[in-house]
Each structure stands twice: as structure tokens, then as C-alpha cells.
Amino acid sequence: MESNIEQALIAQALAGDETAFGDLIRLHQNAVYNLCYRMLGERTEAEDAAQEAFLRAYAHLMRYDGARSFRTWLLSIASNHCIDRLRKRRLTWLSLDEGLPPHPSLISDAEQPEDAVITSERNQTIQMMLAELTPEYRAAVILRYWYDMSYAEIADMLDTTESAIKSRLFRARQVLAENITTSKSGATLRLALEGAK
Amino acid sequence: MTTQHKKAAMNLAIDRLLDEQEQVALDEHLDRTPEDAHLWERMKRADRMLRTAPKIGAPHGFAERMMLALAAGSRPQMDKRLGLGMALGLLLTAFTAIPLLGIALIGLLWVVTNGAALGLLAARVQIGIAALVNLAGLLLQQVSATYASSPLTLALTLAIIPVILGWLWAVRTFATPGEQVTYRIPVRIAG
Secondary structure, eight states: OOHHHHHHHHHHHHOOOHHHHHHHHHHHHHHHHHHHHHHHHHHHHHHHHHHHHHHHHTTGGOOOTTOHHHHHHHHHHHHHHHHHHHHHHHOOHHHHHHHOOOOOHHHHHHSHHEEEEEHHHHHHHHHHHHHTSHHHHHHHHHHHHHHHOOHHHHHHHSSHHHHHHHHHHHHHHHHHHHHHHHOOOHHHHHHHHHOOO | OOHHHHHHHHHHHTTTTOHHHHHHHHHHHHHOOHHHHHHHHHHHHHHHHHHHOOOOOOOOOOHHHHHHHHTTTTTHHHHHHHHHHHHHHHHHHHHHHHHHHHHHHHHHHHHHHHHHHHHHHHHHHHHHHHHHHHHHHHHHHHHHHHHHHHHHHHHHHHHHHHHHHHHHHHHHHHOOOOOOOOOOOOOOOOO
């Protein structure tokens, strides 16, 4: 049913109806934004990347294959765009006058009661762990954990083979496991792990 | 259990895709190898943490800001207008240039087919070339006279050459166009 509505919206958007595309955005904004946020680790950049992914999807809507899931197609655009962004990222040099950036919990835009602090700390820890992975490994992990995609689906989205995805996931899991024991932010990590139980 | 097999088995086990027999083989391997068992435990902790991580929803007003960006980015329409303007300009230029080119072509044909006119044209061209050669000769004479009277002028002229070459190199190296960056200003819509 939902798929029929989605297909109708796609057809309308293809005919030039921007409002129909707006409805498609509302349907998939959370999935696309979460992917961008998990990939990039920063809310403003995630919003910019999600916006860019939707704009690209709109510009290339005629290339969309109706036999495929629209959500998967969108996520594929977003993940590849985020991988490109991460590759282009350059080192940011901090001047001594500027000092170190504030603690993640201080720059979070979420409400900060006790539970929110724990959730926020946990989120930051997860982002710190993901940041240790290369863009390709990160994309595989995010698609597997947050979108429950099969190896074949991830391989299709990232334009690679299923065995490459298995290998990336294993390497990524190894890196994450190593970081769990070697992480310096022990307190944050303990909180995060307790929250995960 | 080979390293490759162990790797595949751990991956599948984490994703709950390992069949019973393979799971038993993996458990036996982990019982025998404390190092792998330690890694396996840490991998499970990381897995648990990721599995329970929440999805972060799009910020408030994202879809509305997206619609604004879509409306602002209706570049194809703008390009169409630009294309139309350019086509009209080209059409106007063609309408002006065609009669002029026609007149020039008729004149050229008349000169080529008329012997006397051709002779006259050849004589004029010859005079023109002679005048240019004279002018160049005069200029050369003037330059050599200047250099002979003041050798410093020659040295300065020669010094300018590496400066120009250096400047061209600097322009080529440092003035290459960079990547175009688009900045978007987030706009919050009330409601």
C-alpha cells in the first residue's frame, strides 16, 4: 500500500510536481539524515549532506529504477555522497589561541536532563568509535546495523562484491573491538556499554 | 579452523547467520584459543552497543528547508531562459553578418575576375609590405642606436625576461581555479 503511494508520488515528481517530491522527502528524511549523521558525525554537516542527497535524487529521478526500493536508492546516493565528503575532508589545524574544542556534551543541541546526557554521551561514544573506521568500512557498518541490510544489499549499494562487504565488516568489527579496550575515555565508554545492556 | 574460515564464521555468528553445526565448531575453536575468545567477547560488546544505538531523526523543519532549496535550485528553468537569450542573440548576429559577408564575397569575386583590379590590388599589397619592412628596419636602427649609446638599457631589457617568465610561472601555479564551494544558510520556518 505504502509502496503504491510512493510509486504514485515518484510518478508525480517525475512529471514535475515538486510537492510530490516534498512528500517523498518527508517519508525518507529520517532514514537519510540518520545515515548522514552516523557517517559524518556532525549535525550541521549531516543536514547539508542529506539535503545534497535529496537534491541529487531529484535531479536524477529519471534514472531511478522502479524495480528497486526507492529508500535503498536514496540511501545509496546519500552513503556514496558521504563517502566522497569524508575522502575530501582535510585536516583541521587548531591554533594554540583557539584551544581545544569543547566536550561533545557541551556542543550537543539536545536537551540535557540526566537521561538525555547518558543518551548523548552514548551517541558521542558511538560516533567516536565510527570515526576510527575508514569511510567504506563505516558505510558498511551503518547500513548493516541501522538499516538491517543484507551483505548483498550493502554490496549493491556500495557497488562492490558481497565478499568485500563481509571482509569490510569483519575488519570494522575488529577495529571497533580494539577501540573498546584501548579507548581513553573509559568513563564515557562504560556508560555507553551499560546503556547497551 | 583456518583464519579465513574463522573470520567468516565470527562475522556470520555476530549477524546470527551461522548454522548450528558451524556455531558448534566456532565455539570449540574459541574454547581452545583464548586470544580469539577475547577478541570475540569484545566484538560482541561492540555489536551490542551498535545494535542498541538509536536512529537520529531529521531536525525540525528539514523537509521545509529542503523544499526551499528545491525551489531555489530550479536551475534548469533559468538555464532554459539563458539558452533562449543566447539563441536570440546569435540569430540577430547572423541576420546582421550575413548581408555584410555577402557584400564582402561579391567584392572579392569582382577583384579576382577583373585583371586590372587584380593588378591594382597586387601593387597596393606590395607597397604595403614595403612600408612595413621599412618601418621595422627603422625601429631596429633606433633600438640598436639606443643600446649602443646606453648599455644599461640592454641589461635592463634582458633582466625583464626572467622576471616575466617567473611571473607567468607564478600565475600558472598559484592562480589555478579552486573547487567551487556552495554555502547554504539554514532557514527556520515557523510552525
